[in-house]
Amino acid sequence: MSSSPLIEELIEAFRCLPGVGQKSAQRMSLHLLERNRQGGRRLSEVLAGALEKIGNCRQCRNLTEEPVCGICANPARERKFCCVVESPADVLAIEQAGTYRGVYFVLMGHLSPIDGIGPEQLGIGLLLERIAEGGFEEVILACNATVEGDATAWYIAEQLRDAEVAVSRIAHGVPVGGELEFTDGGTLAHAFSGRTNMKRA
Amino acid sequence: MSSSPLIEELIEAFRCLPGVGQKSAQRMSLHLLERNRQGGRRLSEVLAGALEKIGNCRQCRNLTEEPVCGICANPARERKFCCVVESPADVLAIEQAGTYRGVYFVLMGHLSPIDGIGPEQLGIGLLLERIAEGGFEEVILACNATVEGDATAWYIAEQLRDAEVAVSRIAHGVPVGGELEFTDGGTLAHAFSGRTNMKRA
Numbered sequence: 001m002s003s004s005p006l007i008e009e010l011i012e013a014f015r016c017l018p019g020v021g022q023k024s025a026q027r028m029s030l031h032l033l034e035r036n037r038q039g040g041r042r043l044s045e046v047l048a049g050a051l052e053k054i055g056n057c058r059q060c061r062n063l064t065e066e067p068v069c070g071i072c073a074n075p076a077r078e079r080k081f082c083c084v085v086e087s088p089a090d091v092l093a094i095e096q097a098g099t100y101r102g103v104y105f106v107l108m109g110h111l112s113p114i115d116g117i118g119p120e121q122l123g124i125g126l127l128l129e130r131i132a133e134g135g136f137e138e139v140i141l142a143c144n145a146t147v148e149g150d151a152t153a154w155y156i157a158e159q160l161r162d163a164e165v166a167v168s169r170i171a172h173g174v175p176v177g178g179e180l181e182f183t184d185g186g187t188l189a190h191a192f193s194g195r196t197n198m199k200r201a
Numbered sequence: 202m203s204s205s206p207l208i209e210e211l212i213e214a215f216r217c218l219p220g221v222g223q224k225s226a227q228r229m230s231l232h233l234l235e236r237n238r239q240g241g242r243r244l245s246e247v248l249a250g251a252l253e254k255i256g257n258c259r260q261c262r263n264l265t266e267e268p269v270c271g272i273c274a275n276p277a278r279e280r281k282f283c284c285v286v287e288s289p290a291d292v293l294a295i296e297q298a299g300t301y302r303g304v305y306f307v308l309m310g311h312l313s314p315i316d317g318i319g320p321e322q323l324g325i326g327l328l329l330e331r332i333a334e335g336g337f338e339e340v341i342l343a344c345n346a347t348v349e350g351d352a353t354a355w356y357i358a359e360q361l362r363d364a365e366v367a368v369s370r371i372a373h374g375v376p377v378g379g380e381l382e383f384t385d386g387g388t389l390a391h392a393f394s395g396r397t398n399m400k401r402a
Contacts, residue, residue, distance in 0.1 A: 006251050006266045007289075013247040016240030018232045024220070027382075029251070030290050031219045033264050034309065037252050039217030044249040046214040047233070050207050051241050054234055063234050065207045088208075089231050108235065 007033070059130070061123050062106045063088045071095075071103060078102045080137040084127065084156060086110050086144055094142070102140070105130070110148040111155055124156060131163050138166040145172045145190070208234070260331070262324050263307040264289045272296075272304060279303045281338040285328065285357060287311050287345055290382040295343070298386035300393055303341070306331070311349040312356055325357060332364050339367040341396060346375045358399040369396040 007029060014025035032040035056062065057069035064070065071077060071091070081102025085091055086109060094100050107122040119125070131139065141156060143149035153169055160167050173191035174183050183191075208230060215226035233241035257263065258270035265271065272278060272292070282303025286292055287310060295301050308323040320326070332340065342357060344350035358368050372395030375384050384392075 004255065004263075004265045004267075004271060006247075006255055007264060010247050010251045013240075013244040016233070016237055016244055017229045019225070019228070026290065026293060027220070028218045030264070030288070032217070032248070033251065033255055034288065036217050039214075040248055040252050043214040043217055044245045044252070046207075046211050047241055048245040048249075050211045050230070050234065051238050051245070054205065054207055063208060063231070064205045066205075070205060087231070087235065089227065092227065 056108075057106075060104045060106055061108055061126070062091055062104060076101075079135055081140060082127075082131070082136050082138070083140045083142050084153075085142045086149065086152070090142065090144075107143070107152065110143060110146075110152040112148055119155065119159075122152070124159065127156070128159060128163075131160065131165055134164070136165050138168060141167065141169045145187075257309075258307075261305045261307055262309055262327070263292055263305060277302075280336055282341060283328075283332070283337050283339070284341045284343050285354075286343045286381065287350060287353070288382070291343065291345075294381050294384060295389060298389040298393075300390045308344070308353065311344060311347075311353040313349055320356065320360075323353070325360065328357070329360060329364075332361060332366055335365070337366050339369060341393070342368065342370045342399065343381065343392075345380050346373055347378065347380070354399070362401060367398065368400045370399050371396050 010029045010033075011022070011025045014020055014028050015022070017025075020028070032043075050065075053065040054063050055065075057064045057072055058067050059072040060069060062069045062071070066073070078101045081100070082105055083094065083100060083102055084105045084107065085094070086107050088106060091104050091106060094104075105123075105127050107124075109117050109122055111117060111119070111122065130136070139156075139160060141153040143153045157167050157169075171194050172187065173194055174180060174187060180188070211230045211234075212223070212226045215221055215229050216223070218226075221229070233244075251266075254266040255264050256266075258265045258273055259268050260273040261270060263270045263272070267274070279302045282301070283306055284295065284301060284303055285306045285308065286295070287308050289307060292305050292307060295305075306324075306328050308325075310318050310323055312318060312320070312323065331337070340357070340361060342354040344354045354370055358370075361368050371392040373392070375381065375388060375392050381389070
């Protein structure tokens with residue numbers, strides 16, 4: 001279609017990005033070639049470097065270029081809380097909220113037997129080891145509020161039943177700023193079953 | 202914000218792409234690192250190669266890795282028609298419509314004195330030289346249907362007033378204010394067949 005096989009190849013290569021179809025890939029390719037070659041060169045270099053150097057944190061499995069990630073290595077974090085999340089994007093979201101000061105454990109997915117993802121693939125053995133080492137007071141399960149996320153949270157809670165540690169699940173309910181009218185039934189059901197006492201003692 | 206400076210750098214690098222903000226850049230970075238490292242490596246390599254090798258066609262200024270682009274080098278194209286467009290994306294759109302069989306001249310922009318873009322930056326000298334060499338029967342101006350595109354078309358028509366060649370402008374079947382790149386093939390075909398003479402008697 002194009003006058004250049006190399007541009008075709010570049011458009012095809014951009015389609016590996018999430019949410020990028022033929023048209024966006026074409027726009028990205030031509031934008032870099034016509035208007036921002038320096039940005040493109042930088043992207044190529046940084047991407048190659050990141051893919052080569054970034055692996056998983058030895059302690060929490062989060063993505064990092066160091067053996068131990070910045071959060072696990074930070075002496076200011078409260079080591080009595082361990083928040084279990086599905087992905088590095090969840091860590092970013094919680095960090096951006098800025099209220100949590102404990103450490104994390106990143107599953108890199110959720111239980112999904114049909115895709116061959118069991119406890120082993122999620123590093124749950126490593127999580128149990130870390131808990132068994134002691135020091136943690138509470139494990140906060142922050143898996144997504146989906147069927148798979150719920151199943152994963154229940155599985156981990158079950159594994160920790162006999163451990164000397166509290167196990168909690170983050171609340172699911174109506175989002176702050178959200179309106180009841182536009183909240184789905186599942187969320188409302190959760191909001192009702194998770195209601196808290198408001199009456200002063 | 203992230204636990205890794207290298208991931209921060211990667212997110213920042215992705216923001217050079219058009220239409221990609223902080224959130225999309227983060228999603229792209231984590232997607233490649235978590236799920237598609239091979240696609241990411243390929244993107245990095247193809248991008249570096251394309252930026253190094255792709256320049257402008259000696260005849261039509263379109264982007265290509267060869268001295269002369271695939272369209273100019275194709276003996277099957279009708280060398281009596283020269284279609285003048287603003288960008289390589291426009292060439293792609295017209296090629297995808299599939300009705301035009303002539304060759305192109307790519308201005309790589311439009312007249313915009315405020316940005317320092319005059320006839321020289323658009324290679325209009327090269328265009329006039331190619332027309333003066335003879336062989337062309339018609340120059341079809343397919344600049345965008347915008348104020349700047351119209352001005353550019355009129356400027357080129359004026360320059361060709363005394364040349365032995367017909368000068369036409371594609372019909373405004375293309376929505377006014379719209380851009381060629383985002384026009385469907387049928388509209389583009391109409392625009393070609395409805396072109397009108399632009400040369401003063």
